[in-house]
Amino acid sequence: MKPRLTLEYCPKCGWLLRSAWLAQELLTTFTNELAEVALRPATVPGTFKIYLNEEVIFDRKPAGVSGSFPELKALKQQVRDLIAPEKSLGHSDRA
Numbered sequence: 001m002k003p004r005l006t007l008e009y010c011p012k013c014g015w016l017l018r019s020a021w022l023a024q025e026l027l028t029t030f031t032n033e034l035a036e037v038a039l040r041p042a043t044v045p046g047t048f049k050i051y052l053n054e055e056v057i058f059d060r061k062p063a064g065v066s067g068s069f070p071e072l073k074a075l076k077q078q079v080r081d082l083i084a085p086e087k088s089l090g091h092s093d094r095a
Helices: 016-029 072-083
Strands: 004-009 036-041 048-052 055-059
Touching: 004 016, 016 036, 016 072, 048 072, 055 072
Parallel strands: 004 036
Antiparallel strands: 004 048, 048 055
């Protein structure tokens, strides 16, 4: 079964558009490798997490410290390494 990616975002922070954009980019890149990409509104303010099959692969607030959002290139590489290590990301693989 193909993996499921979930982006959990804070709706009060206005992060729906950022989440939708990331979802679109990941679906475009991993069309054949992902079963779906879901958007899930968070109940805890300030939350921005990305799950792969319910395992957190990115958390904006590790240990209660506000962080930044993932860079698209790094996120694509991380997802690729987890679900399709042989896949080329083209320009996203270049240094």
